[in-house]
Amino acid sequence: MSIVVSALGYTYHPGTPLETVALEDISFQLEPGQWISVVGHTGSGKSTLAQHLNGLLPPQRGSVEVDGIPCRKGEGRLREIRRIVGLVFQYPEQQLFAETVFDEISYAPRNWSCPEQEVERRVRTAAERLGIPEATFQRSPFHFSGGEKRKIAIASVLAASPRYLVLDEPTAGLDTTSRKELLALLKELRSSEGLGILLITHDLEMALEMSSRILLLHEGRRFFWGTPDELLPELTERNAVRLAPPDILALSSRLLSRGCSVPLTWDWETLANALNRDPSFILRKNEADECAS
Amino acid sequence: MPQEFVCDLREVWYTYSGARAPALRDISLRIQRGEWLGILGSNGSGKSTLARVMNALLIPTQGACFVEGFPTSDTASLWEIRRRMALVFQNPENQIVGATVEDDAAFGPENLGFPPDEIRSRVRSALAVTGLSAKAGKPTYTLSGGEKQRLAIAGALAIDSPCLVLDEPTAMLDPVGRAEVLDVLASLHAQGRTILYITHRLEETLLCSRVVVLNNGAVVADGAADDVLSADACGGWGLEPPPLLLLRKALIDSGRIPSDTLPSYTALEAALCPSS
Numbered sequence: 001m002s003i004v005v006s007a008l009g010y011t012y013h014p015g016t017p018l019e020t021v022a023l024e025d026i027s028f029q030l031e032p033g034q035w036i037s038v039v040g041h042t043g044s045g046k047s048t049l050a051q052h053l054n055g056l057l058p059p060q061r062g063s064v065e066v067d068g069i070p071c072r073k074g075e076g077r078l079r080e081i082r083r084i085v086g087l088v089f090q091y092p093e094q095q096l097f098a099e100t101v102f103d104e105i106s107y108a109p110r111n112w113s114c115p116e117q118e119v120e121r122r123v124r125t126a127a128e129r130l131g132i133p134e135a136t137f138q139r140s141p142f143h144f145s146g147g148e149k150r151k152i153a154i155a156s157v158l159a160a161s162p163r164y165l166v167l168d169e170p171t172a173g174l175d176t177t178s179r180k181e182l183l184a185l186l187k188e189l190r191s192s193e194g195l196g197i198l199l200i201t202h203d204l205e206m207a208l209e210m211s212s213r214i215l216l217l218h219e220g221r222r223f224f225w226g227t228p229d230e231l232l233p234e235l236t237e238r239n240a241v242r243l244a245p246p247d248i249l250a251l252s253s254r255l256l257s258r259g260c261s262v263p264l265t266w267d268w269e270t271l272a273n274a275l276n277r278d279p280s281f282i283l284r285k286n287e288a289d290e291c292a293s
Numbered sequence: 294m295p296q297e298f299v300c301d302l303r304e305v306w307y308t309y310s311g312a313r314a315p316a317l318r319d320i321s322l323r324i325q326r327g328e329w330l331g332i333l334g335s336n337g338s339g340k341s342t343l344a345r346v347m348n349a350l351l352i353p354t355q356g357a358c359f360v361e362g363f364p365t366s367d368t369a370s371l372w373e374i375r376r377r378m379a380l381v382f383q384n385p386e387n388q389i390v391g392a393t394v395e396d397d398a399a400f401g402p403e404n405l406g407f408p409p410d411e412i413r414s415r416v417r418s419a420l421a422v423t424g425l426s427a428k429a430g431k432p433t434y435t436l437s438g439g440e441k442q443r444l445a446i447a448g449a450l451a452i453d454s455p456c457l458v459l460d461e462p463t464a465m466l467d468p469v470g471r472a473e474v475l476d477v478l479a480s481l482h483a484q485g486r487t488i489l490y491i492t493h494r495l496e497e498t499l500l501c502s503r504v505v506v507l508n509n510g511a512v513v514a515d516g517a518a519d520d521v522l523s524a525d526a527c528g529g530w531g532l533e534p535p536p537l538l539l540l541r542k543a544l545i546d547s548g549r550i551p552s553d554t555l556p557s558y559t560a561l562e563a564a565l566c567p568s569s
Contacts, residue, residue, distance in 0.1 A: 041469065042467045042470060043437060091384070144337075145341070147336025148337055174493075176532060177335055177532075178336050244472070246536070248536050248537060251561055258562075260565070266536075268536040268537070268543070271540060272547075276549065
């Protein structure tokens, strides 16, 4: 049981002047209960990769298998794959279409011909998870703010009870509270239900904090694959791949290179504690004050 | 005659039809010429509604909004209002209409009926300011996200709008694209344009000359960025200071760095390890 991506390659508009290689030789594996973050600059191939994971794009080179089922056109198994892999698109709120919140969230379970009682249970569970009050079920989803629409769209994917969740920039445009809530929910789904999560993001801090593994794409190729800790030393040099290192990581790396005894970290509390433990920083500050006076 | 305030909101309330609660509650706000005003708030706090009220896309259900002295409720003034206050949306894909970069930037001045020479010169300078001159003849679909958003800003500049309202213009961009857009805004502000910048990213408002925080449709804070950002109340508004600000505060509190250290990692580094 896992999603296995092997030597995947994809080219847009092959054989035309617009030919663009979007992915080349990408291999990795996503197991249930695992959290993989895919990071990379705009145009690095992240969204193209996501669309391969539930059969929206068939591989041109290499292969993708979901729990043993190959993602290929013409095998009649795409429907199965789409039940197993829930895909939350970038800006899912732009894809809302139903007249009421309830109809929106119940779309997938109704498509799978669940009995109405089961549909209702799934809608309630998914809505509750996202903090969508029942009182809003009969309202139009279009009357909500951007962040609230996002929650409705994610609830409608969860209502299909997928085994894996692929999310393309799910926190872009969300405020910090909603972002924290969403990440806590994903974390919970991962540990309580063993959901495998693949999250596409520009947000390195989020990737470092949440992931078991990180895949860094650059111009369609695998630039890095490993644990967050293994990625840290790489990141400080990664402006070349259009990813700004998190501020705290940049600061800790600069301090390290100047001989300070601090850990390489992206976590502000870890760095604050290290700096507050080291008496030399107070001395240096006093020296600086003396120089200034 | 130029008015003192670019935008003057007087006890503005707005309630969407069918909604039970108002989206804006009793907002009084005066925006001066040349200000870079950051409008902060969590999702659903009323930020985008406020932007639409200021652009006369929505008319207050109570109270009044004036743009350069023109009341937004007067439909005869719409033309005057919209050429003075240009709205740039979150999603750059939704606001590009031209096939090529220069066609797109020319869309606004064409609609205003300028002669061709005037249009060409406006487009040329708008593309120069936004760093897109080299892309002038390129199809718009070849642009990156950051470039598209800069093109949307160029469109607003080509109609010579003295005031730009930007509704989360960096939300869809990667860190490099975000920095590109902020650089353009900083230079426009330095040239005296008024910028109303809507965001929920606290760190982006550090560049603003003034920050207004909206919560649940009402203004809950109005002041200099540093005062608003250091407020412990941020959490209650659904906002959270970025990690660098939290570190800065912890180091100031423990006496490691001077209290006037700027909130950037290079400033923190310099304060921690003076080069002397």
